[in-house]
Amino acid sequence: MLIQIFAFLLVGILAGTITGLIPGIHVNLIGIFIVSLSASLLSSITPIYLVVFIASMAIAHTFIDFIPSIFLGCPDTDTELSILPGHELLKKGQGYQAIILTCYGSLAAIFILILISFPSILIISKIKNFIPLLIPGLLILVLFFLISLENKKLSALFVLLLTGFLGILILNPNEILGKSIELTQPLFPLLTGLFGSSMLVLSIKNKTQIPKQKITKPKIKILKPTLGAVIASPLCSFLPGLGSGQAAIIGNTISKTDKKGFLVLLGATNTLVMGFSFISLYIISKTRTGAAIAIQEIIGTLSWKILILILMVVLISGIISFFLTTFLAKFFSQKITKIDYTTLSIITLIFLGIIVFLVSGFLGLVILIASTFTGIYCISLKVKRTNMMGCLLIPTIIFYLI
Numbered sequence: 162m163l164i165q166i167f168a169f170l171l172v173g174i175l176a177g178t179i180t181g182l183i184p185g186i187h188v189n190l191i192g193i194f195i196v197s198l199s200a201s202l203l204s205s206i207t208p209i210y211l212v213v214f215i216a217s218m219a220i221a222h223t224f225i226d227f228i229p230s231i232f233l234g235c236p237d238t239d240t241e242l243s244i245l246p247g248h249e250l251l252k253k254g255q256g257y258q259a260i261i262l263t264c265y266g267s268l269a270a271i272f273i274l275i276l277i278s279f280p281s282i283l284i285i286s287k288i289k290n291f292i293p294l295l296i297p298g299l300l301i302l303v304l305f306f307l308i309s310l311e312n313k314k315l316s317a318l319f320v321l322l323l324t325g326f327l328g329i330l331i332l333n334p335n336e337i338l339g340k341s342i343e344l345t346q347p348l349f350p351l352l353t354g355l356f357g358s359s360m361l362v363l364s365i366k367n368k369t370q371i372p373k374q375k376i377t378k379p380k381i382k383i384l385k386p387t388l389g390a391v392i393a394s395p396l397c398s399f400l401p402g403l404g405s406g407q408a409a410i411i412g413n414t415i416s417k418t419d420k421k422g423f424l425v426l427l428g429a430t431n432t433l434v435m436g437f438s439f440i441s442l443y444i445i446s447k448t449r450t451g452a453a454i455a456i457q458e459i460i461g462t463l464s465w466k467i468l469i470l471i472l473m474v475v476l477i478s479g480i481i482s483f484f485l486t487t488f489l490a491k492f493f494s495q496k497i498t499k500i501d502y503t504t505l506s507i508i509t510l511i512f513l514g515i516i517v518f519l520v521s522g523f524l525g526l527v528i529l530i531a532s533t534f535t536g537i538y539c540i541s542l543k544v545k546r547t548n549m550m551g552c553l554l555i556p557t558i559i560f561y562l563i
Contacts, residue, residue, distance in 0.1 A: 177221025178550025217478035219452035224482040260490040266428025271479035354532025374494040379385040390429035
């Protein structure tokens with residue numbers, strides 16, 4: 162049995178590497194695919210092996226998905242903030258360092274998760290009944306908090322409201338338009354447009370040139386960034402509409418790190434939020450990630466034995482993913498300057514459009530175009546791009562208040 166578990170763990174890491182490197186191919190899509198086949202083609206496979214596969218894939222993804230986010234400007238739903246400091250370092254020839262910083266943050270998060278998982282279970286089990294009552298108030302506080310960080314507060318508020326309206330329209334088209342509209346994975350074209358293709362269009366317009374990348378290890382300060390991640394990640398793991406990006410903003414305010422420290426913090430929160438989603442599934446049977454949803458569909462309620470197995474899988478796959486990511490970061494750093502970045506951006510933009518069409522159909526393409534132009538306009542207002550997460554925060558607040 163141990164051999165089979167380790168084999169599925171390795172295959173999961175391979176799958177997480179693929180989902181991490183290819184923009185638009187997300188863990189959620191693979192999870193849905195596995196769930197749909199678990200009752201047919203995969204029915205002969207013991208469910209626990211599928212759980213190991215999904216958990217290891219999800220953790221590997223949290224390490225590797227910073228590579229396309231930083232090198233190509235194609236963020237996952239949890240790495241959109243890495244574009245800002247990551248691209249700055251990339252243009253200085255320090256793209257390798259940017260990825261290594263997130264990688265060390267993710268590795269630190271793995272060990273922290275193991276250490277605090279069971280104390281967290283004890284604490285959260287005592288307050289879990291109050292969490293739904295606190296959600297809308299806490300999300301409103303997050304909105305005010307995001308605005309308070311800006312010099313141009315009115316512009317920040319406008320971006321929050323504009324993207325919030327876009328989010329409401331896209332996530333609830335039937336109620337807004339009064340028509341029956343079927344849209345698969347609406348978040349995919351929405352977030353891809355706001356945070357990914359908008360950056361690609363600007364890169365093409367500005368004819369961005371990538372300098373030769375230095376393969377040097379950065380000076381890494383772990384303590385302050387991971388402290389902020391530990392405080393903020395559990396909160397965002399239980400609040401809908403908040404992901405690792407928002408956890409990083411909250412954590413950065415607590416720990417006050419510089420740009421490189423922020424990348425460490427973002428790597429840590431990305432992995433911690435994923436890890437805590439498995440813990441929240443065990444404690445309150447609620448899911449915050451597609452991977453946790455897939456595990457719930459396959460195995461139902463988690464027992465403490467399965468949770469321990471998942472945590473062991475998280476530990477092993479995290480360590481392997483760390484070394485794999487450092488290797489891939491070096492490889493892409495050496496190759497990126499040999500490719501015309503404008504051409505690469507155009508190819509990536511076309512590829513994203515194709516993936517959106519395959520996943521979300523023609524309406525998804527319309528959303529991608531609308532959210533891309535919205536993202537470009539919001540960027541032109543020169544406020545933090547985190548304010549564009551109003552597309553998730555505001556619809557979630559309205560949902561809980563109504």
